[in-house]
Amino acid sequence: MTTERKPRKDAARNREAVLAAADALFAREGSPDDVTMADVAAAAGVGKATLFRAFGDRPGLLRALYEARLAPVREAIESGPPPLGPATPPRERVPALLDAVLCFKLDNRRLAVALEESGTNSPYQAAHYQRWHGLLRGVLEQVPGLPDGDFAAHALLAAVRADLVEHLAGRERMPRERMRERLAEFTARVLGTAPGTG
Amino acid sequence: MTTERKPRKDAARNREAVLAAADALFAREGSPDDVTMADVAAAAGVGKATLFRAFGDRPGLLRALYEARLAPVREAIESGPPPLGPATPPRERVPALLDAVLCFKLDNRRLAVALEESGTNSPYQAAHYQRWHGLLRGVLEQVPGLPDGDFAAHALLAAVRADLVEHLAGRERMPRERMRERLAEFTARVLGTAPGTG
DNA sequence: TTGCAAAGCGGACCCCGGGTCCGTATCGTT
């Protein structure tokens, strides 16, 4: 087993400072890649090496920020009450999950875009995507009449990809509630629960 | 009006050489961004400046390659016979369009990925995306019972995004015909023409 | 054919951002 030593307290403090600074910068700046690593280091009042030692590389920093923000949502999904929690019947849980993802991306647009475009490789290898996909796929496969949960999960998640959300909400100024509504309609159609279909 | 002068013939020749070289390199290399502009210039037997003069910047080169490959498909869509051409009834044309996009991306995976990730800004501002979306949206809105063609068009196109296609076809080795089938099923569900729904 | 702009060429060069090195400062333990 890999014995995890606990970090020195200045290290921990710096780590927090960096996270806070990065958070603020991404919120403030227009485009994610206008924020350079040197910027973050400077804003945190820290040397570049400290930053890289703490997070490995740029994607590492983004991931850390992302996971921190995502934690409450994960919690709600893994052990919360319906309609997000595991006790929810599949037909209701699927739209709830997608809505949660959408809302999360709406609330963290810049960050989500930065993360998706940061890796040198596709977002589909990212651990958090694999988790979302695995979960959604599992729930979809409990819905009778859905022939292929795997592809459907990918396709539904594609509809809430960060850059699409950013495009619609940011560039096209589509209101939040409208987007949620459209996504719900779309999901319902895929599930075969659409009003017009019956 | 902007008077377009015709280029000198060595310029034209070089332009072709660059396109051919880039094409070959993207096909050969594993990852799109392993191919540098300098590589392309060298492979084409041309100076870097020539390359940049001809195409502006890296995205410009990618776009040129992409448009060239895309031309026959556009042709088939704009003035070809059914099921792609304009004479096709909407309910058949939507899946045909998506299938065409999917096949195109399968045949030009590397290039499509490179293009989507190349721009400093999202792929949703790219002219070719706007065209696909506008077209699909228009067709969708001719289908009765579809409340929102705009979002549905985005969502359906998201299901055939280059990196997803690359992930499924490349990394996960999903066979071509299987992908087409899954996409067709998914599309049918959205359109309300799925076998399980009726 | 030769003259001569203008258009084009090429590769050395610049810029800038991610990532590293290593001498110095801090921590925390004895």
Place this chain on the structure above:
DNA sequence: AACGATACGGACCCGGGGTCCGCTTTGCAA
């Protein structure tokens, strides 16, 4: 207080996109 381990920081390196400018080629015209 002292000393090893751990962390700090900013100068530094590297590699890739994009530009500059002195030289070559083209094509028109005399």
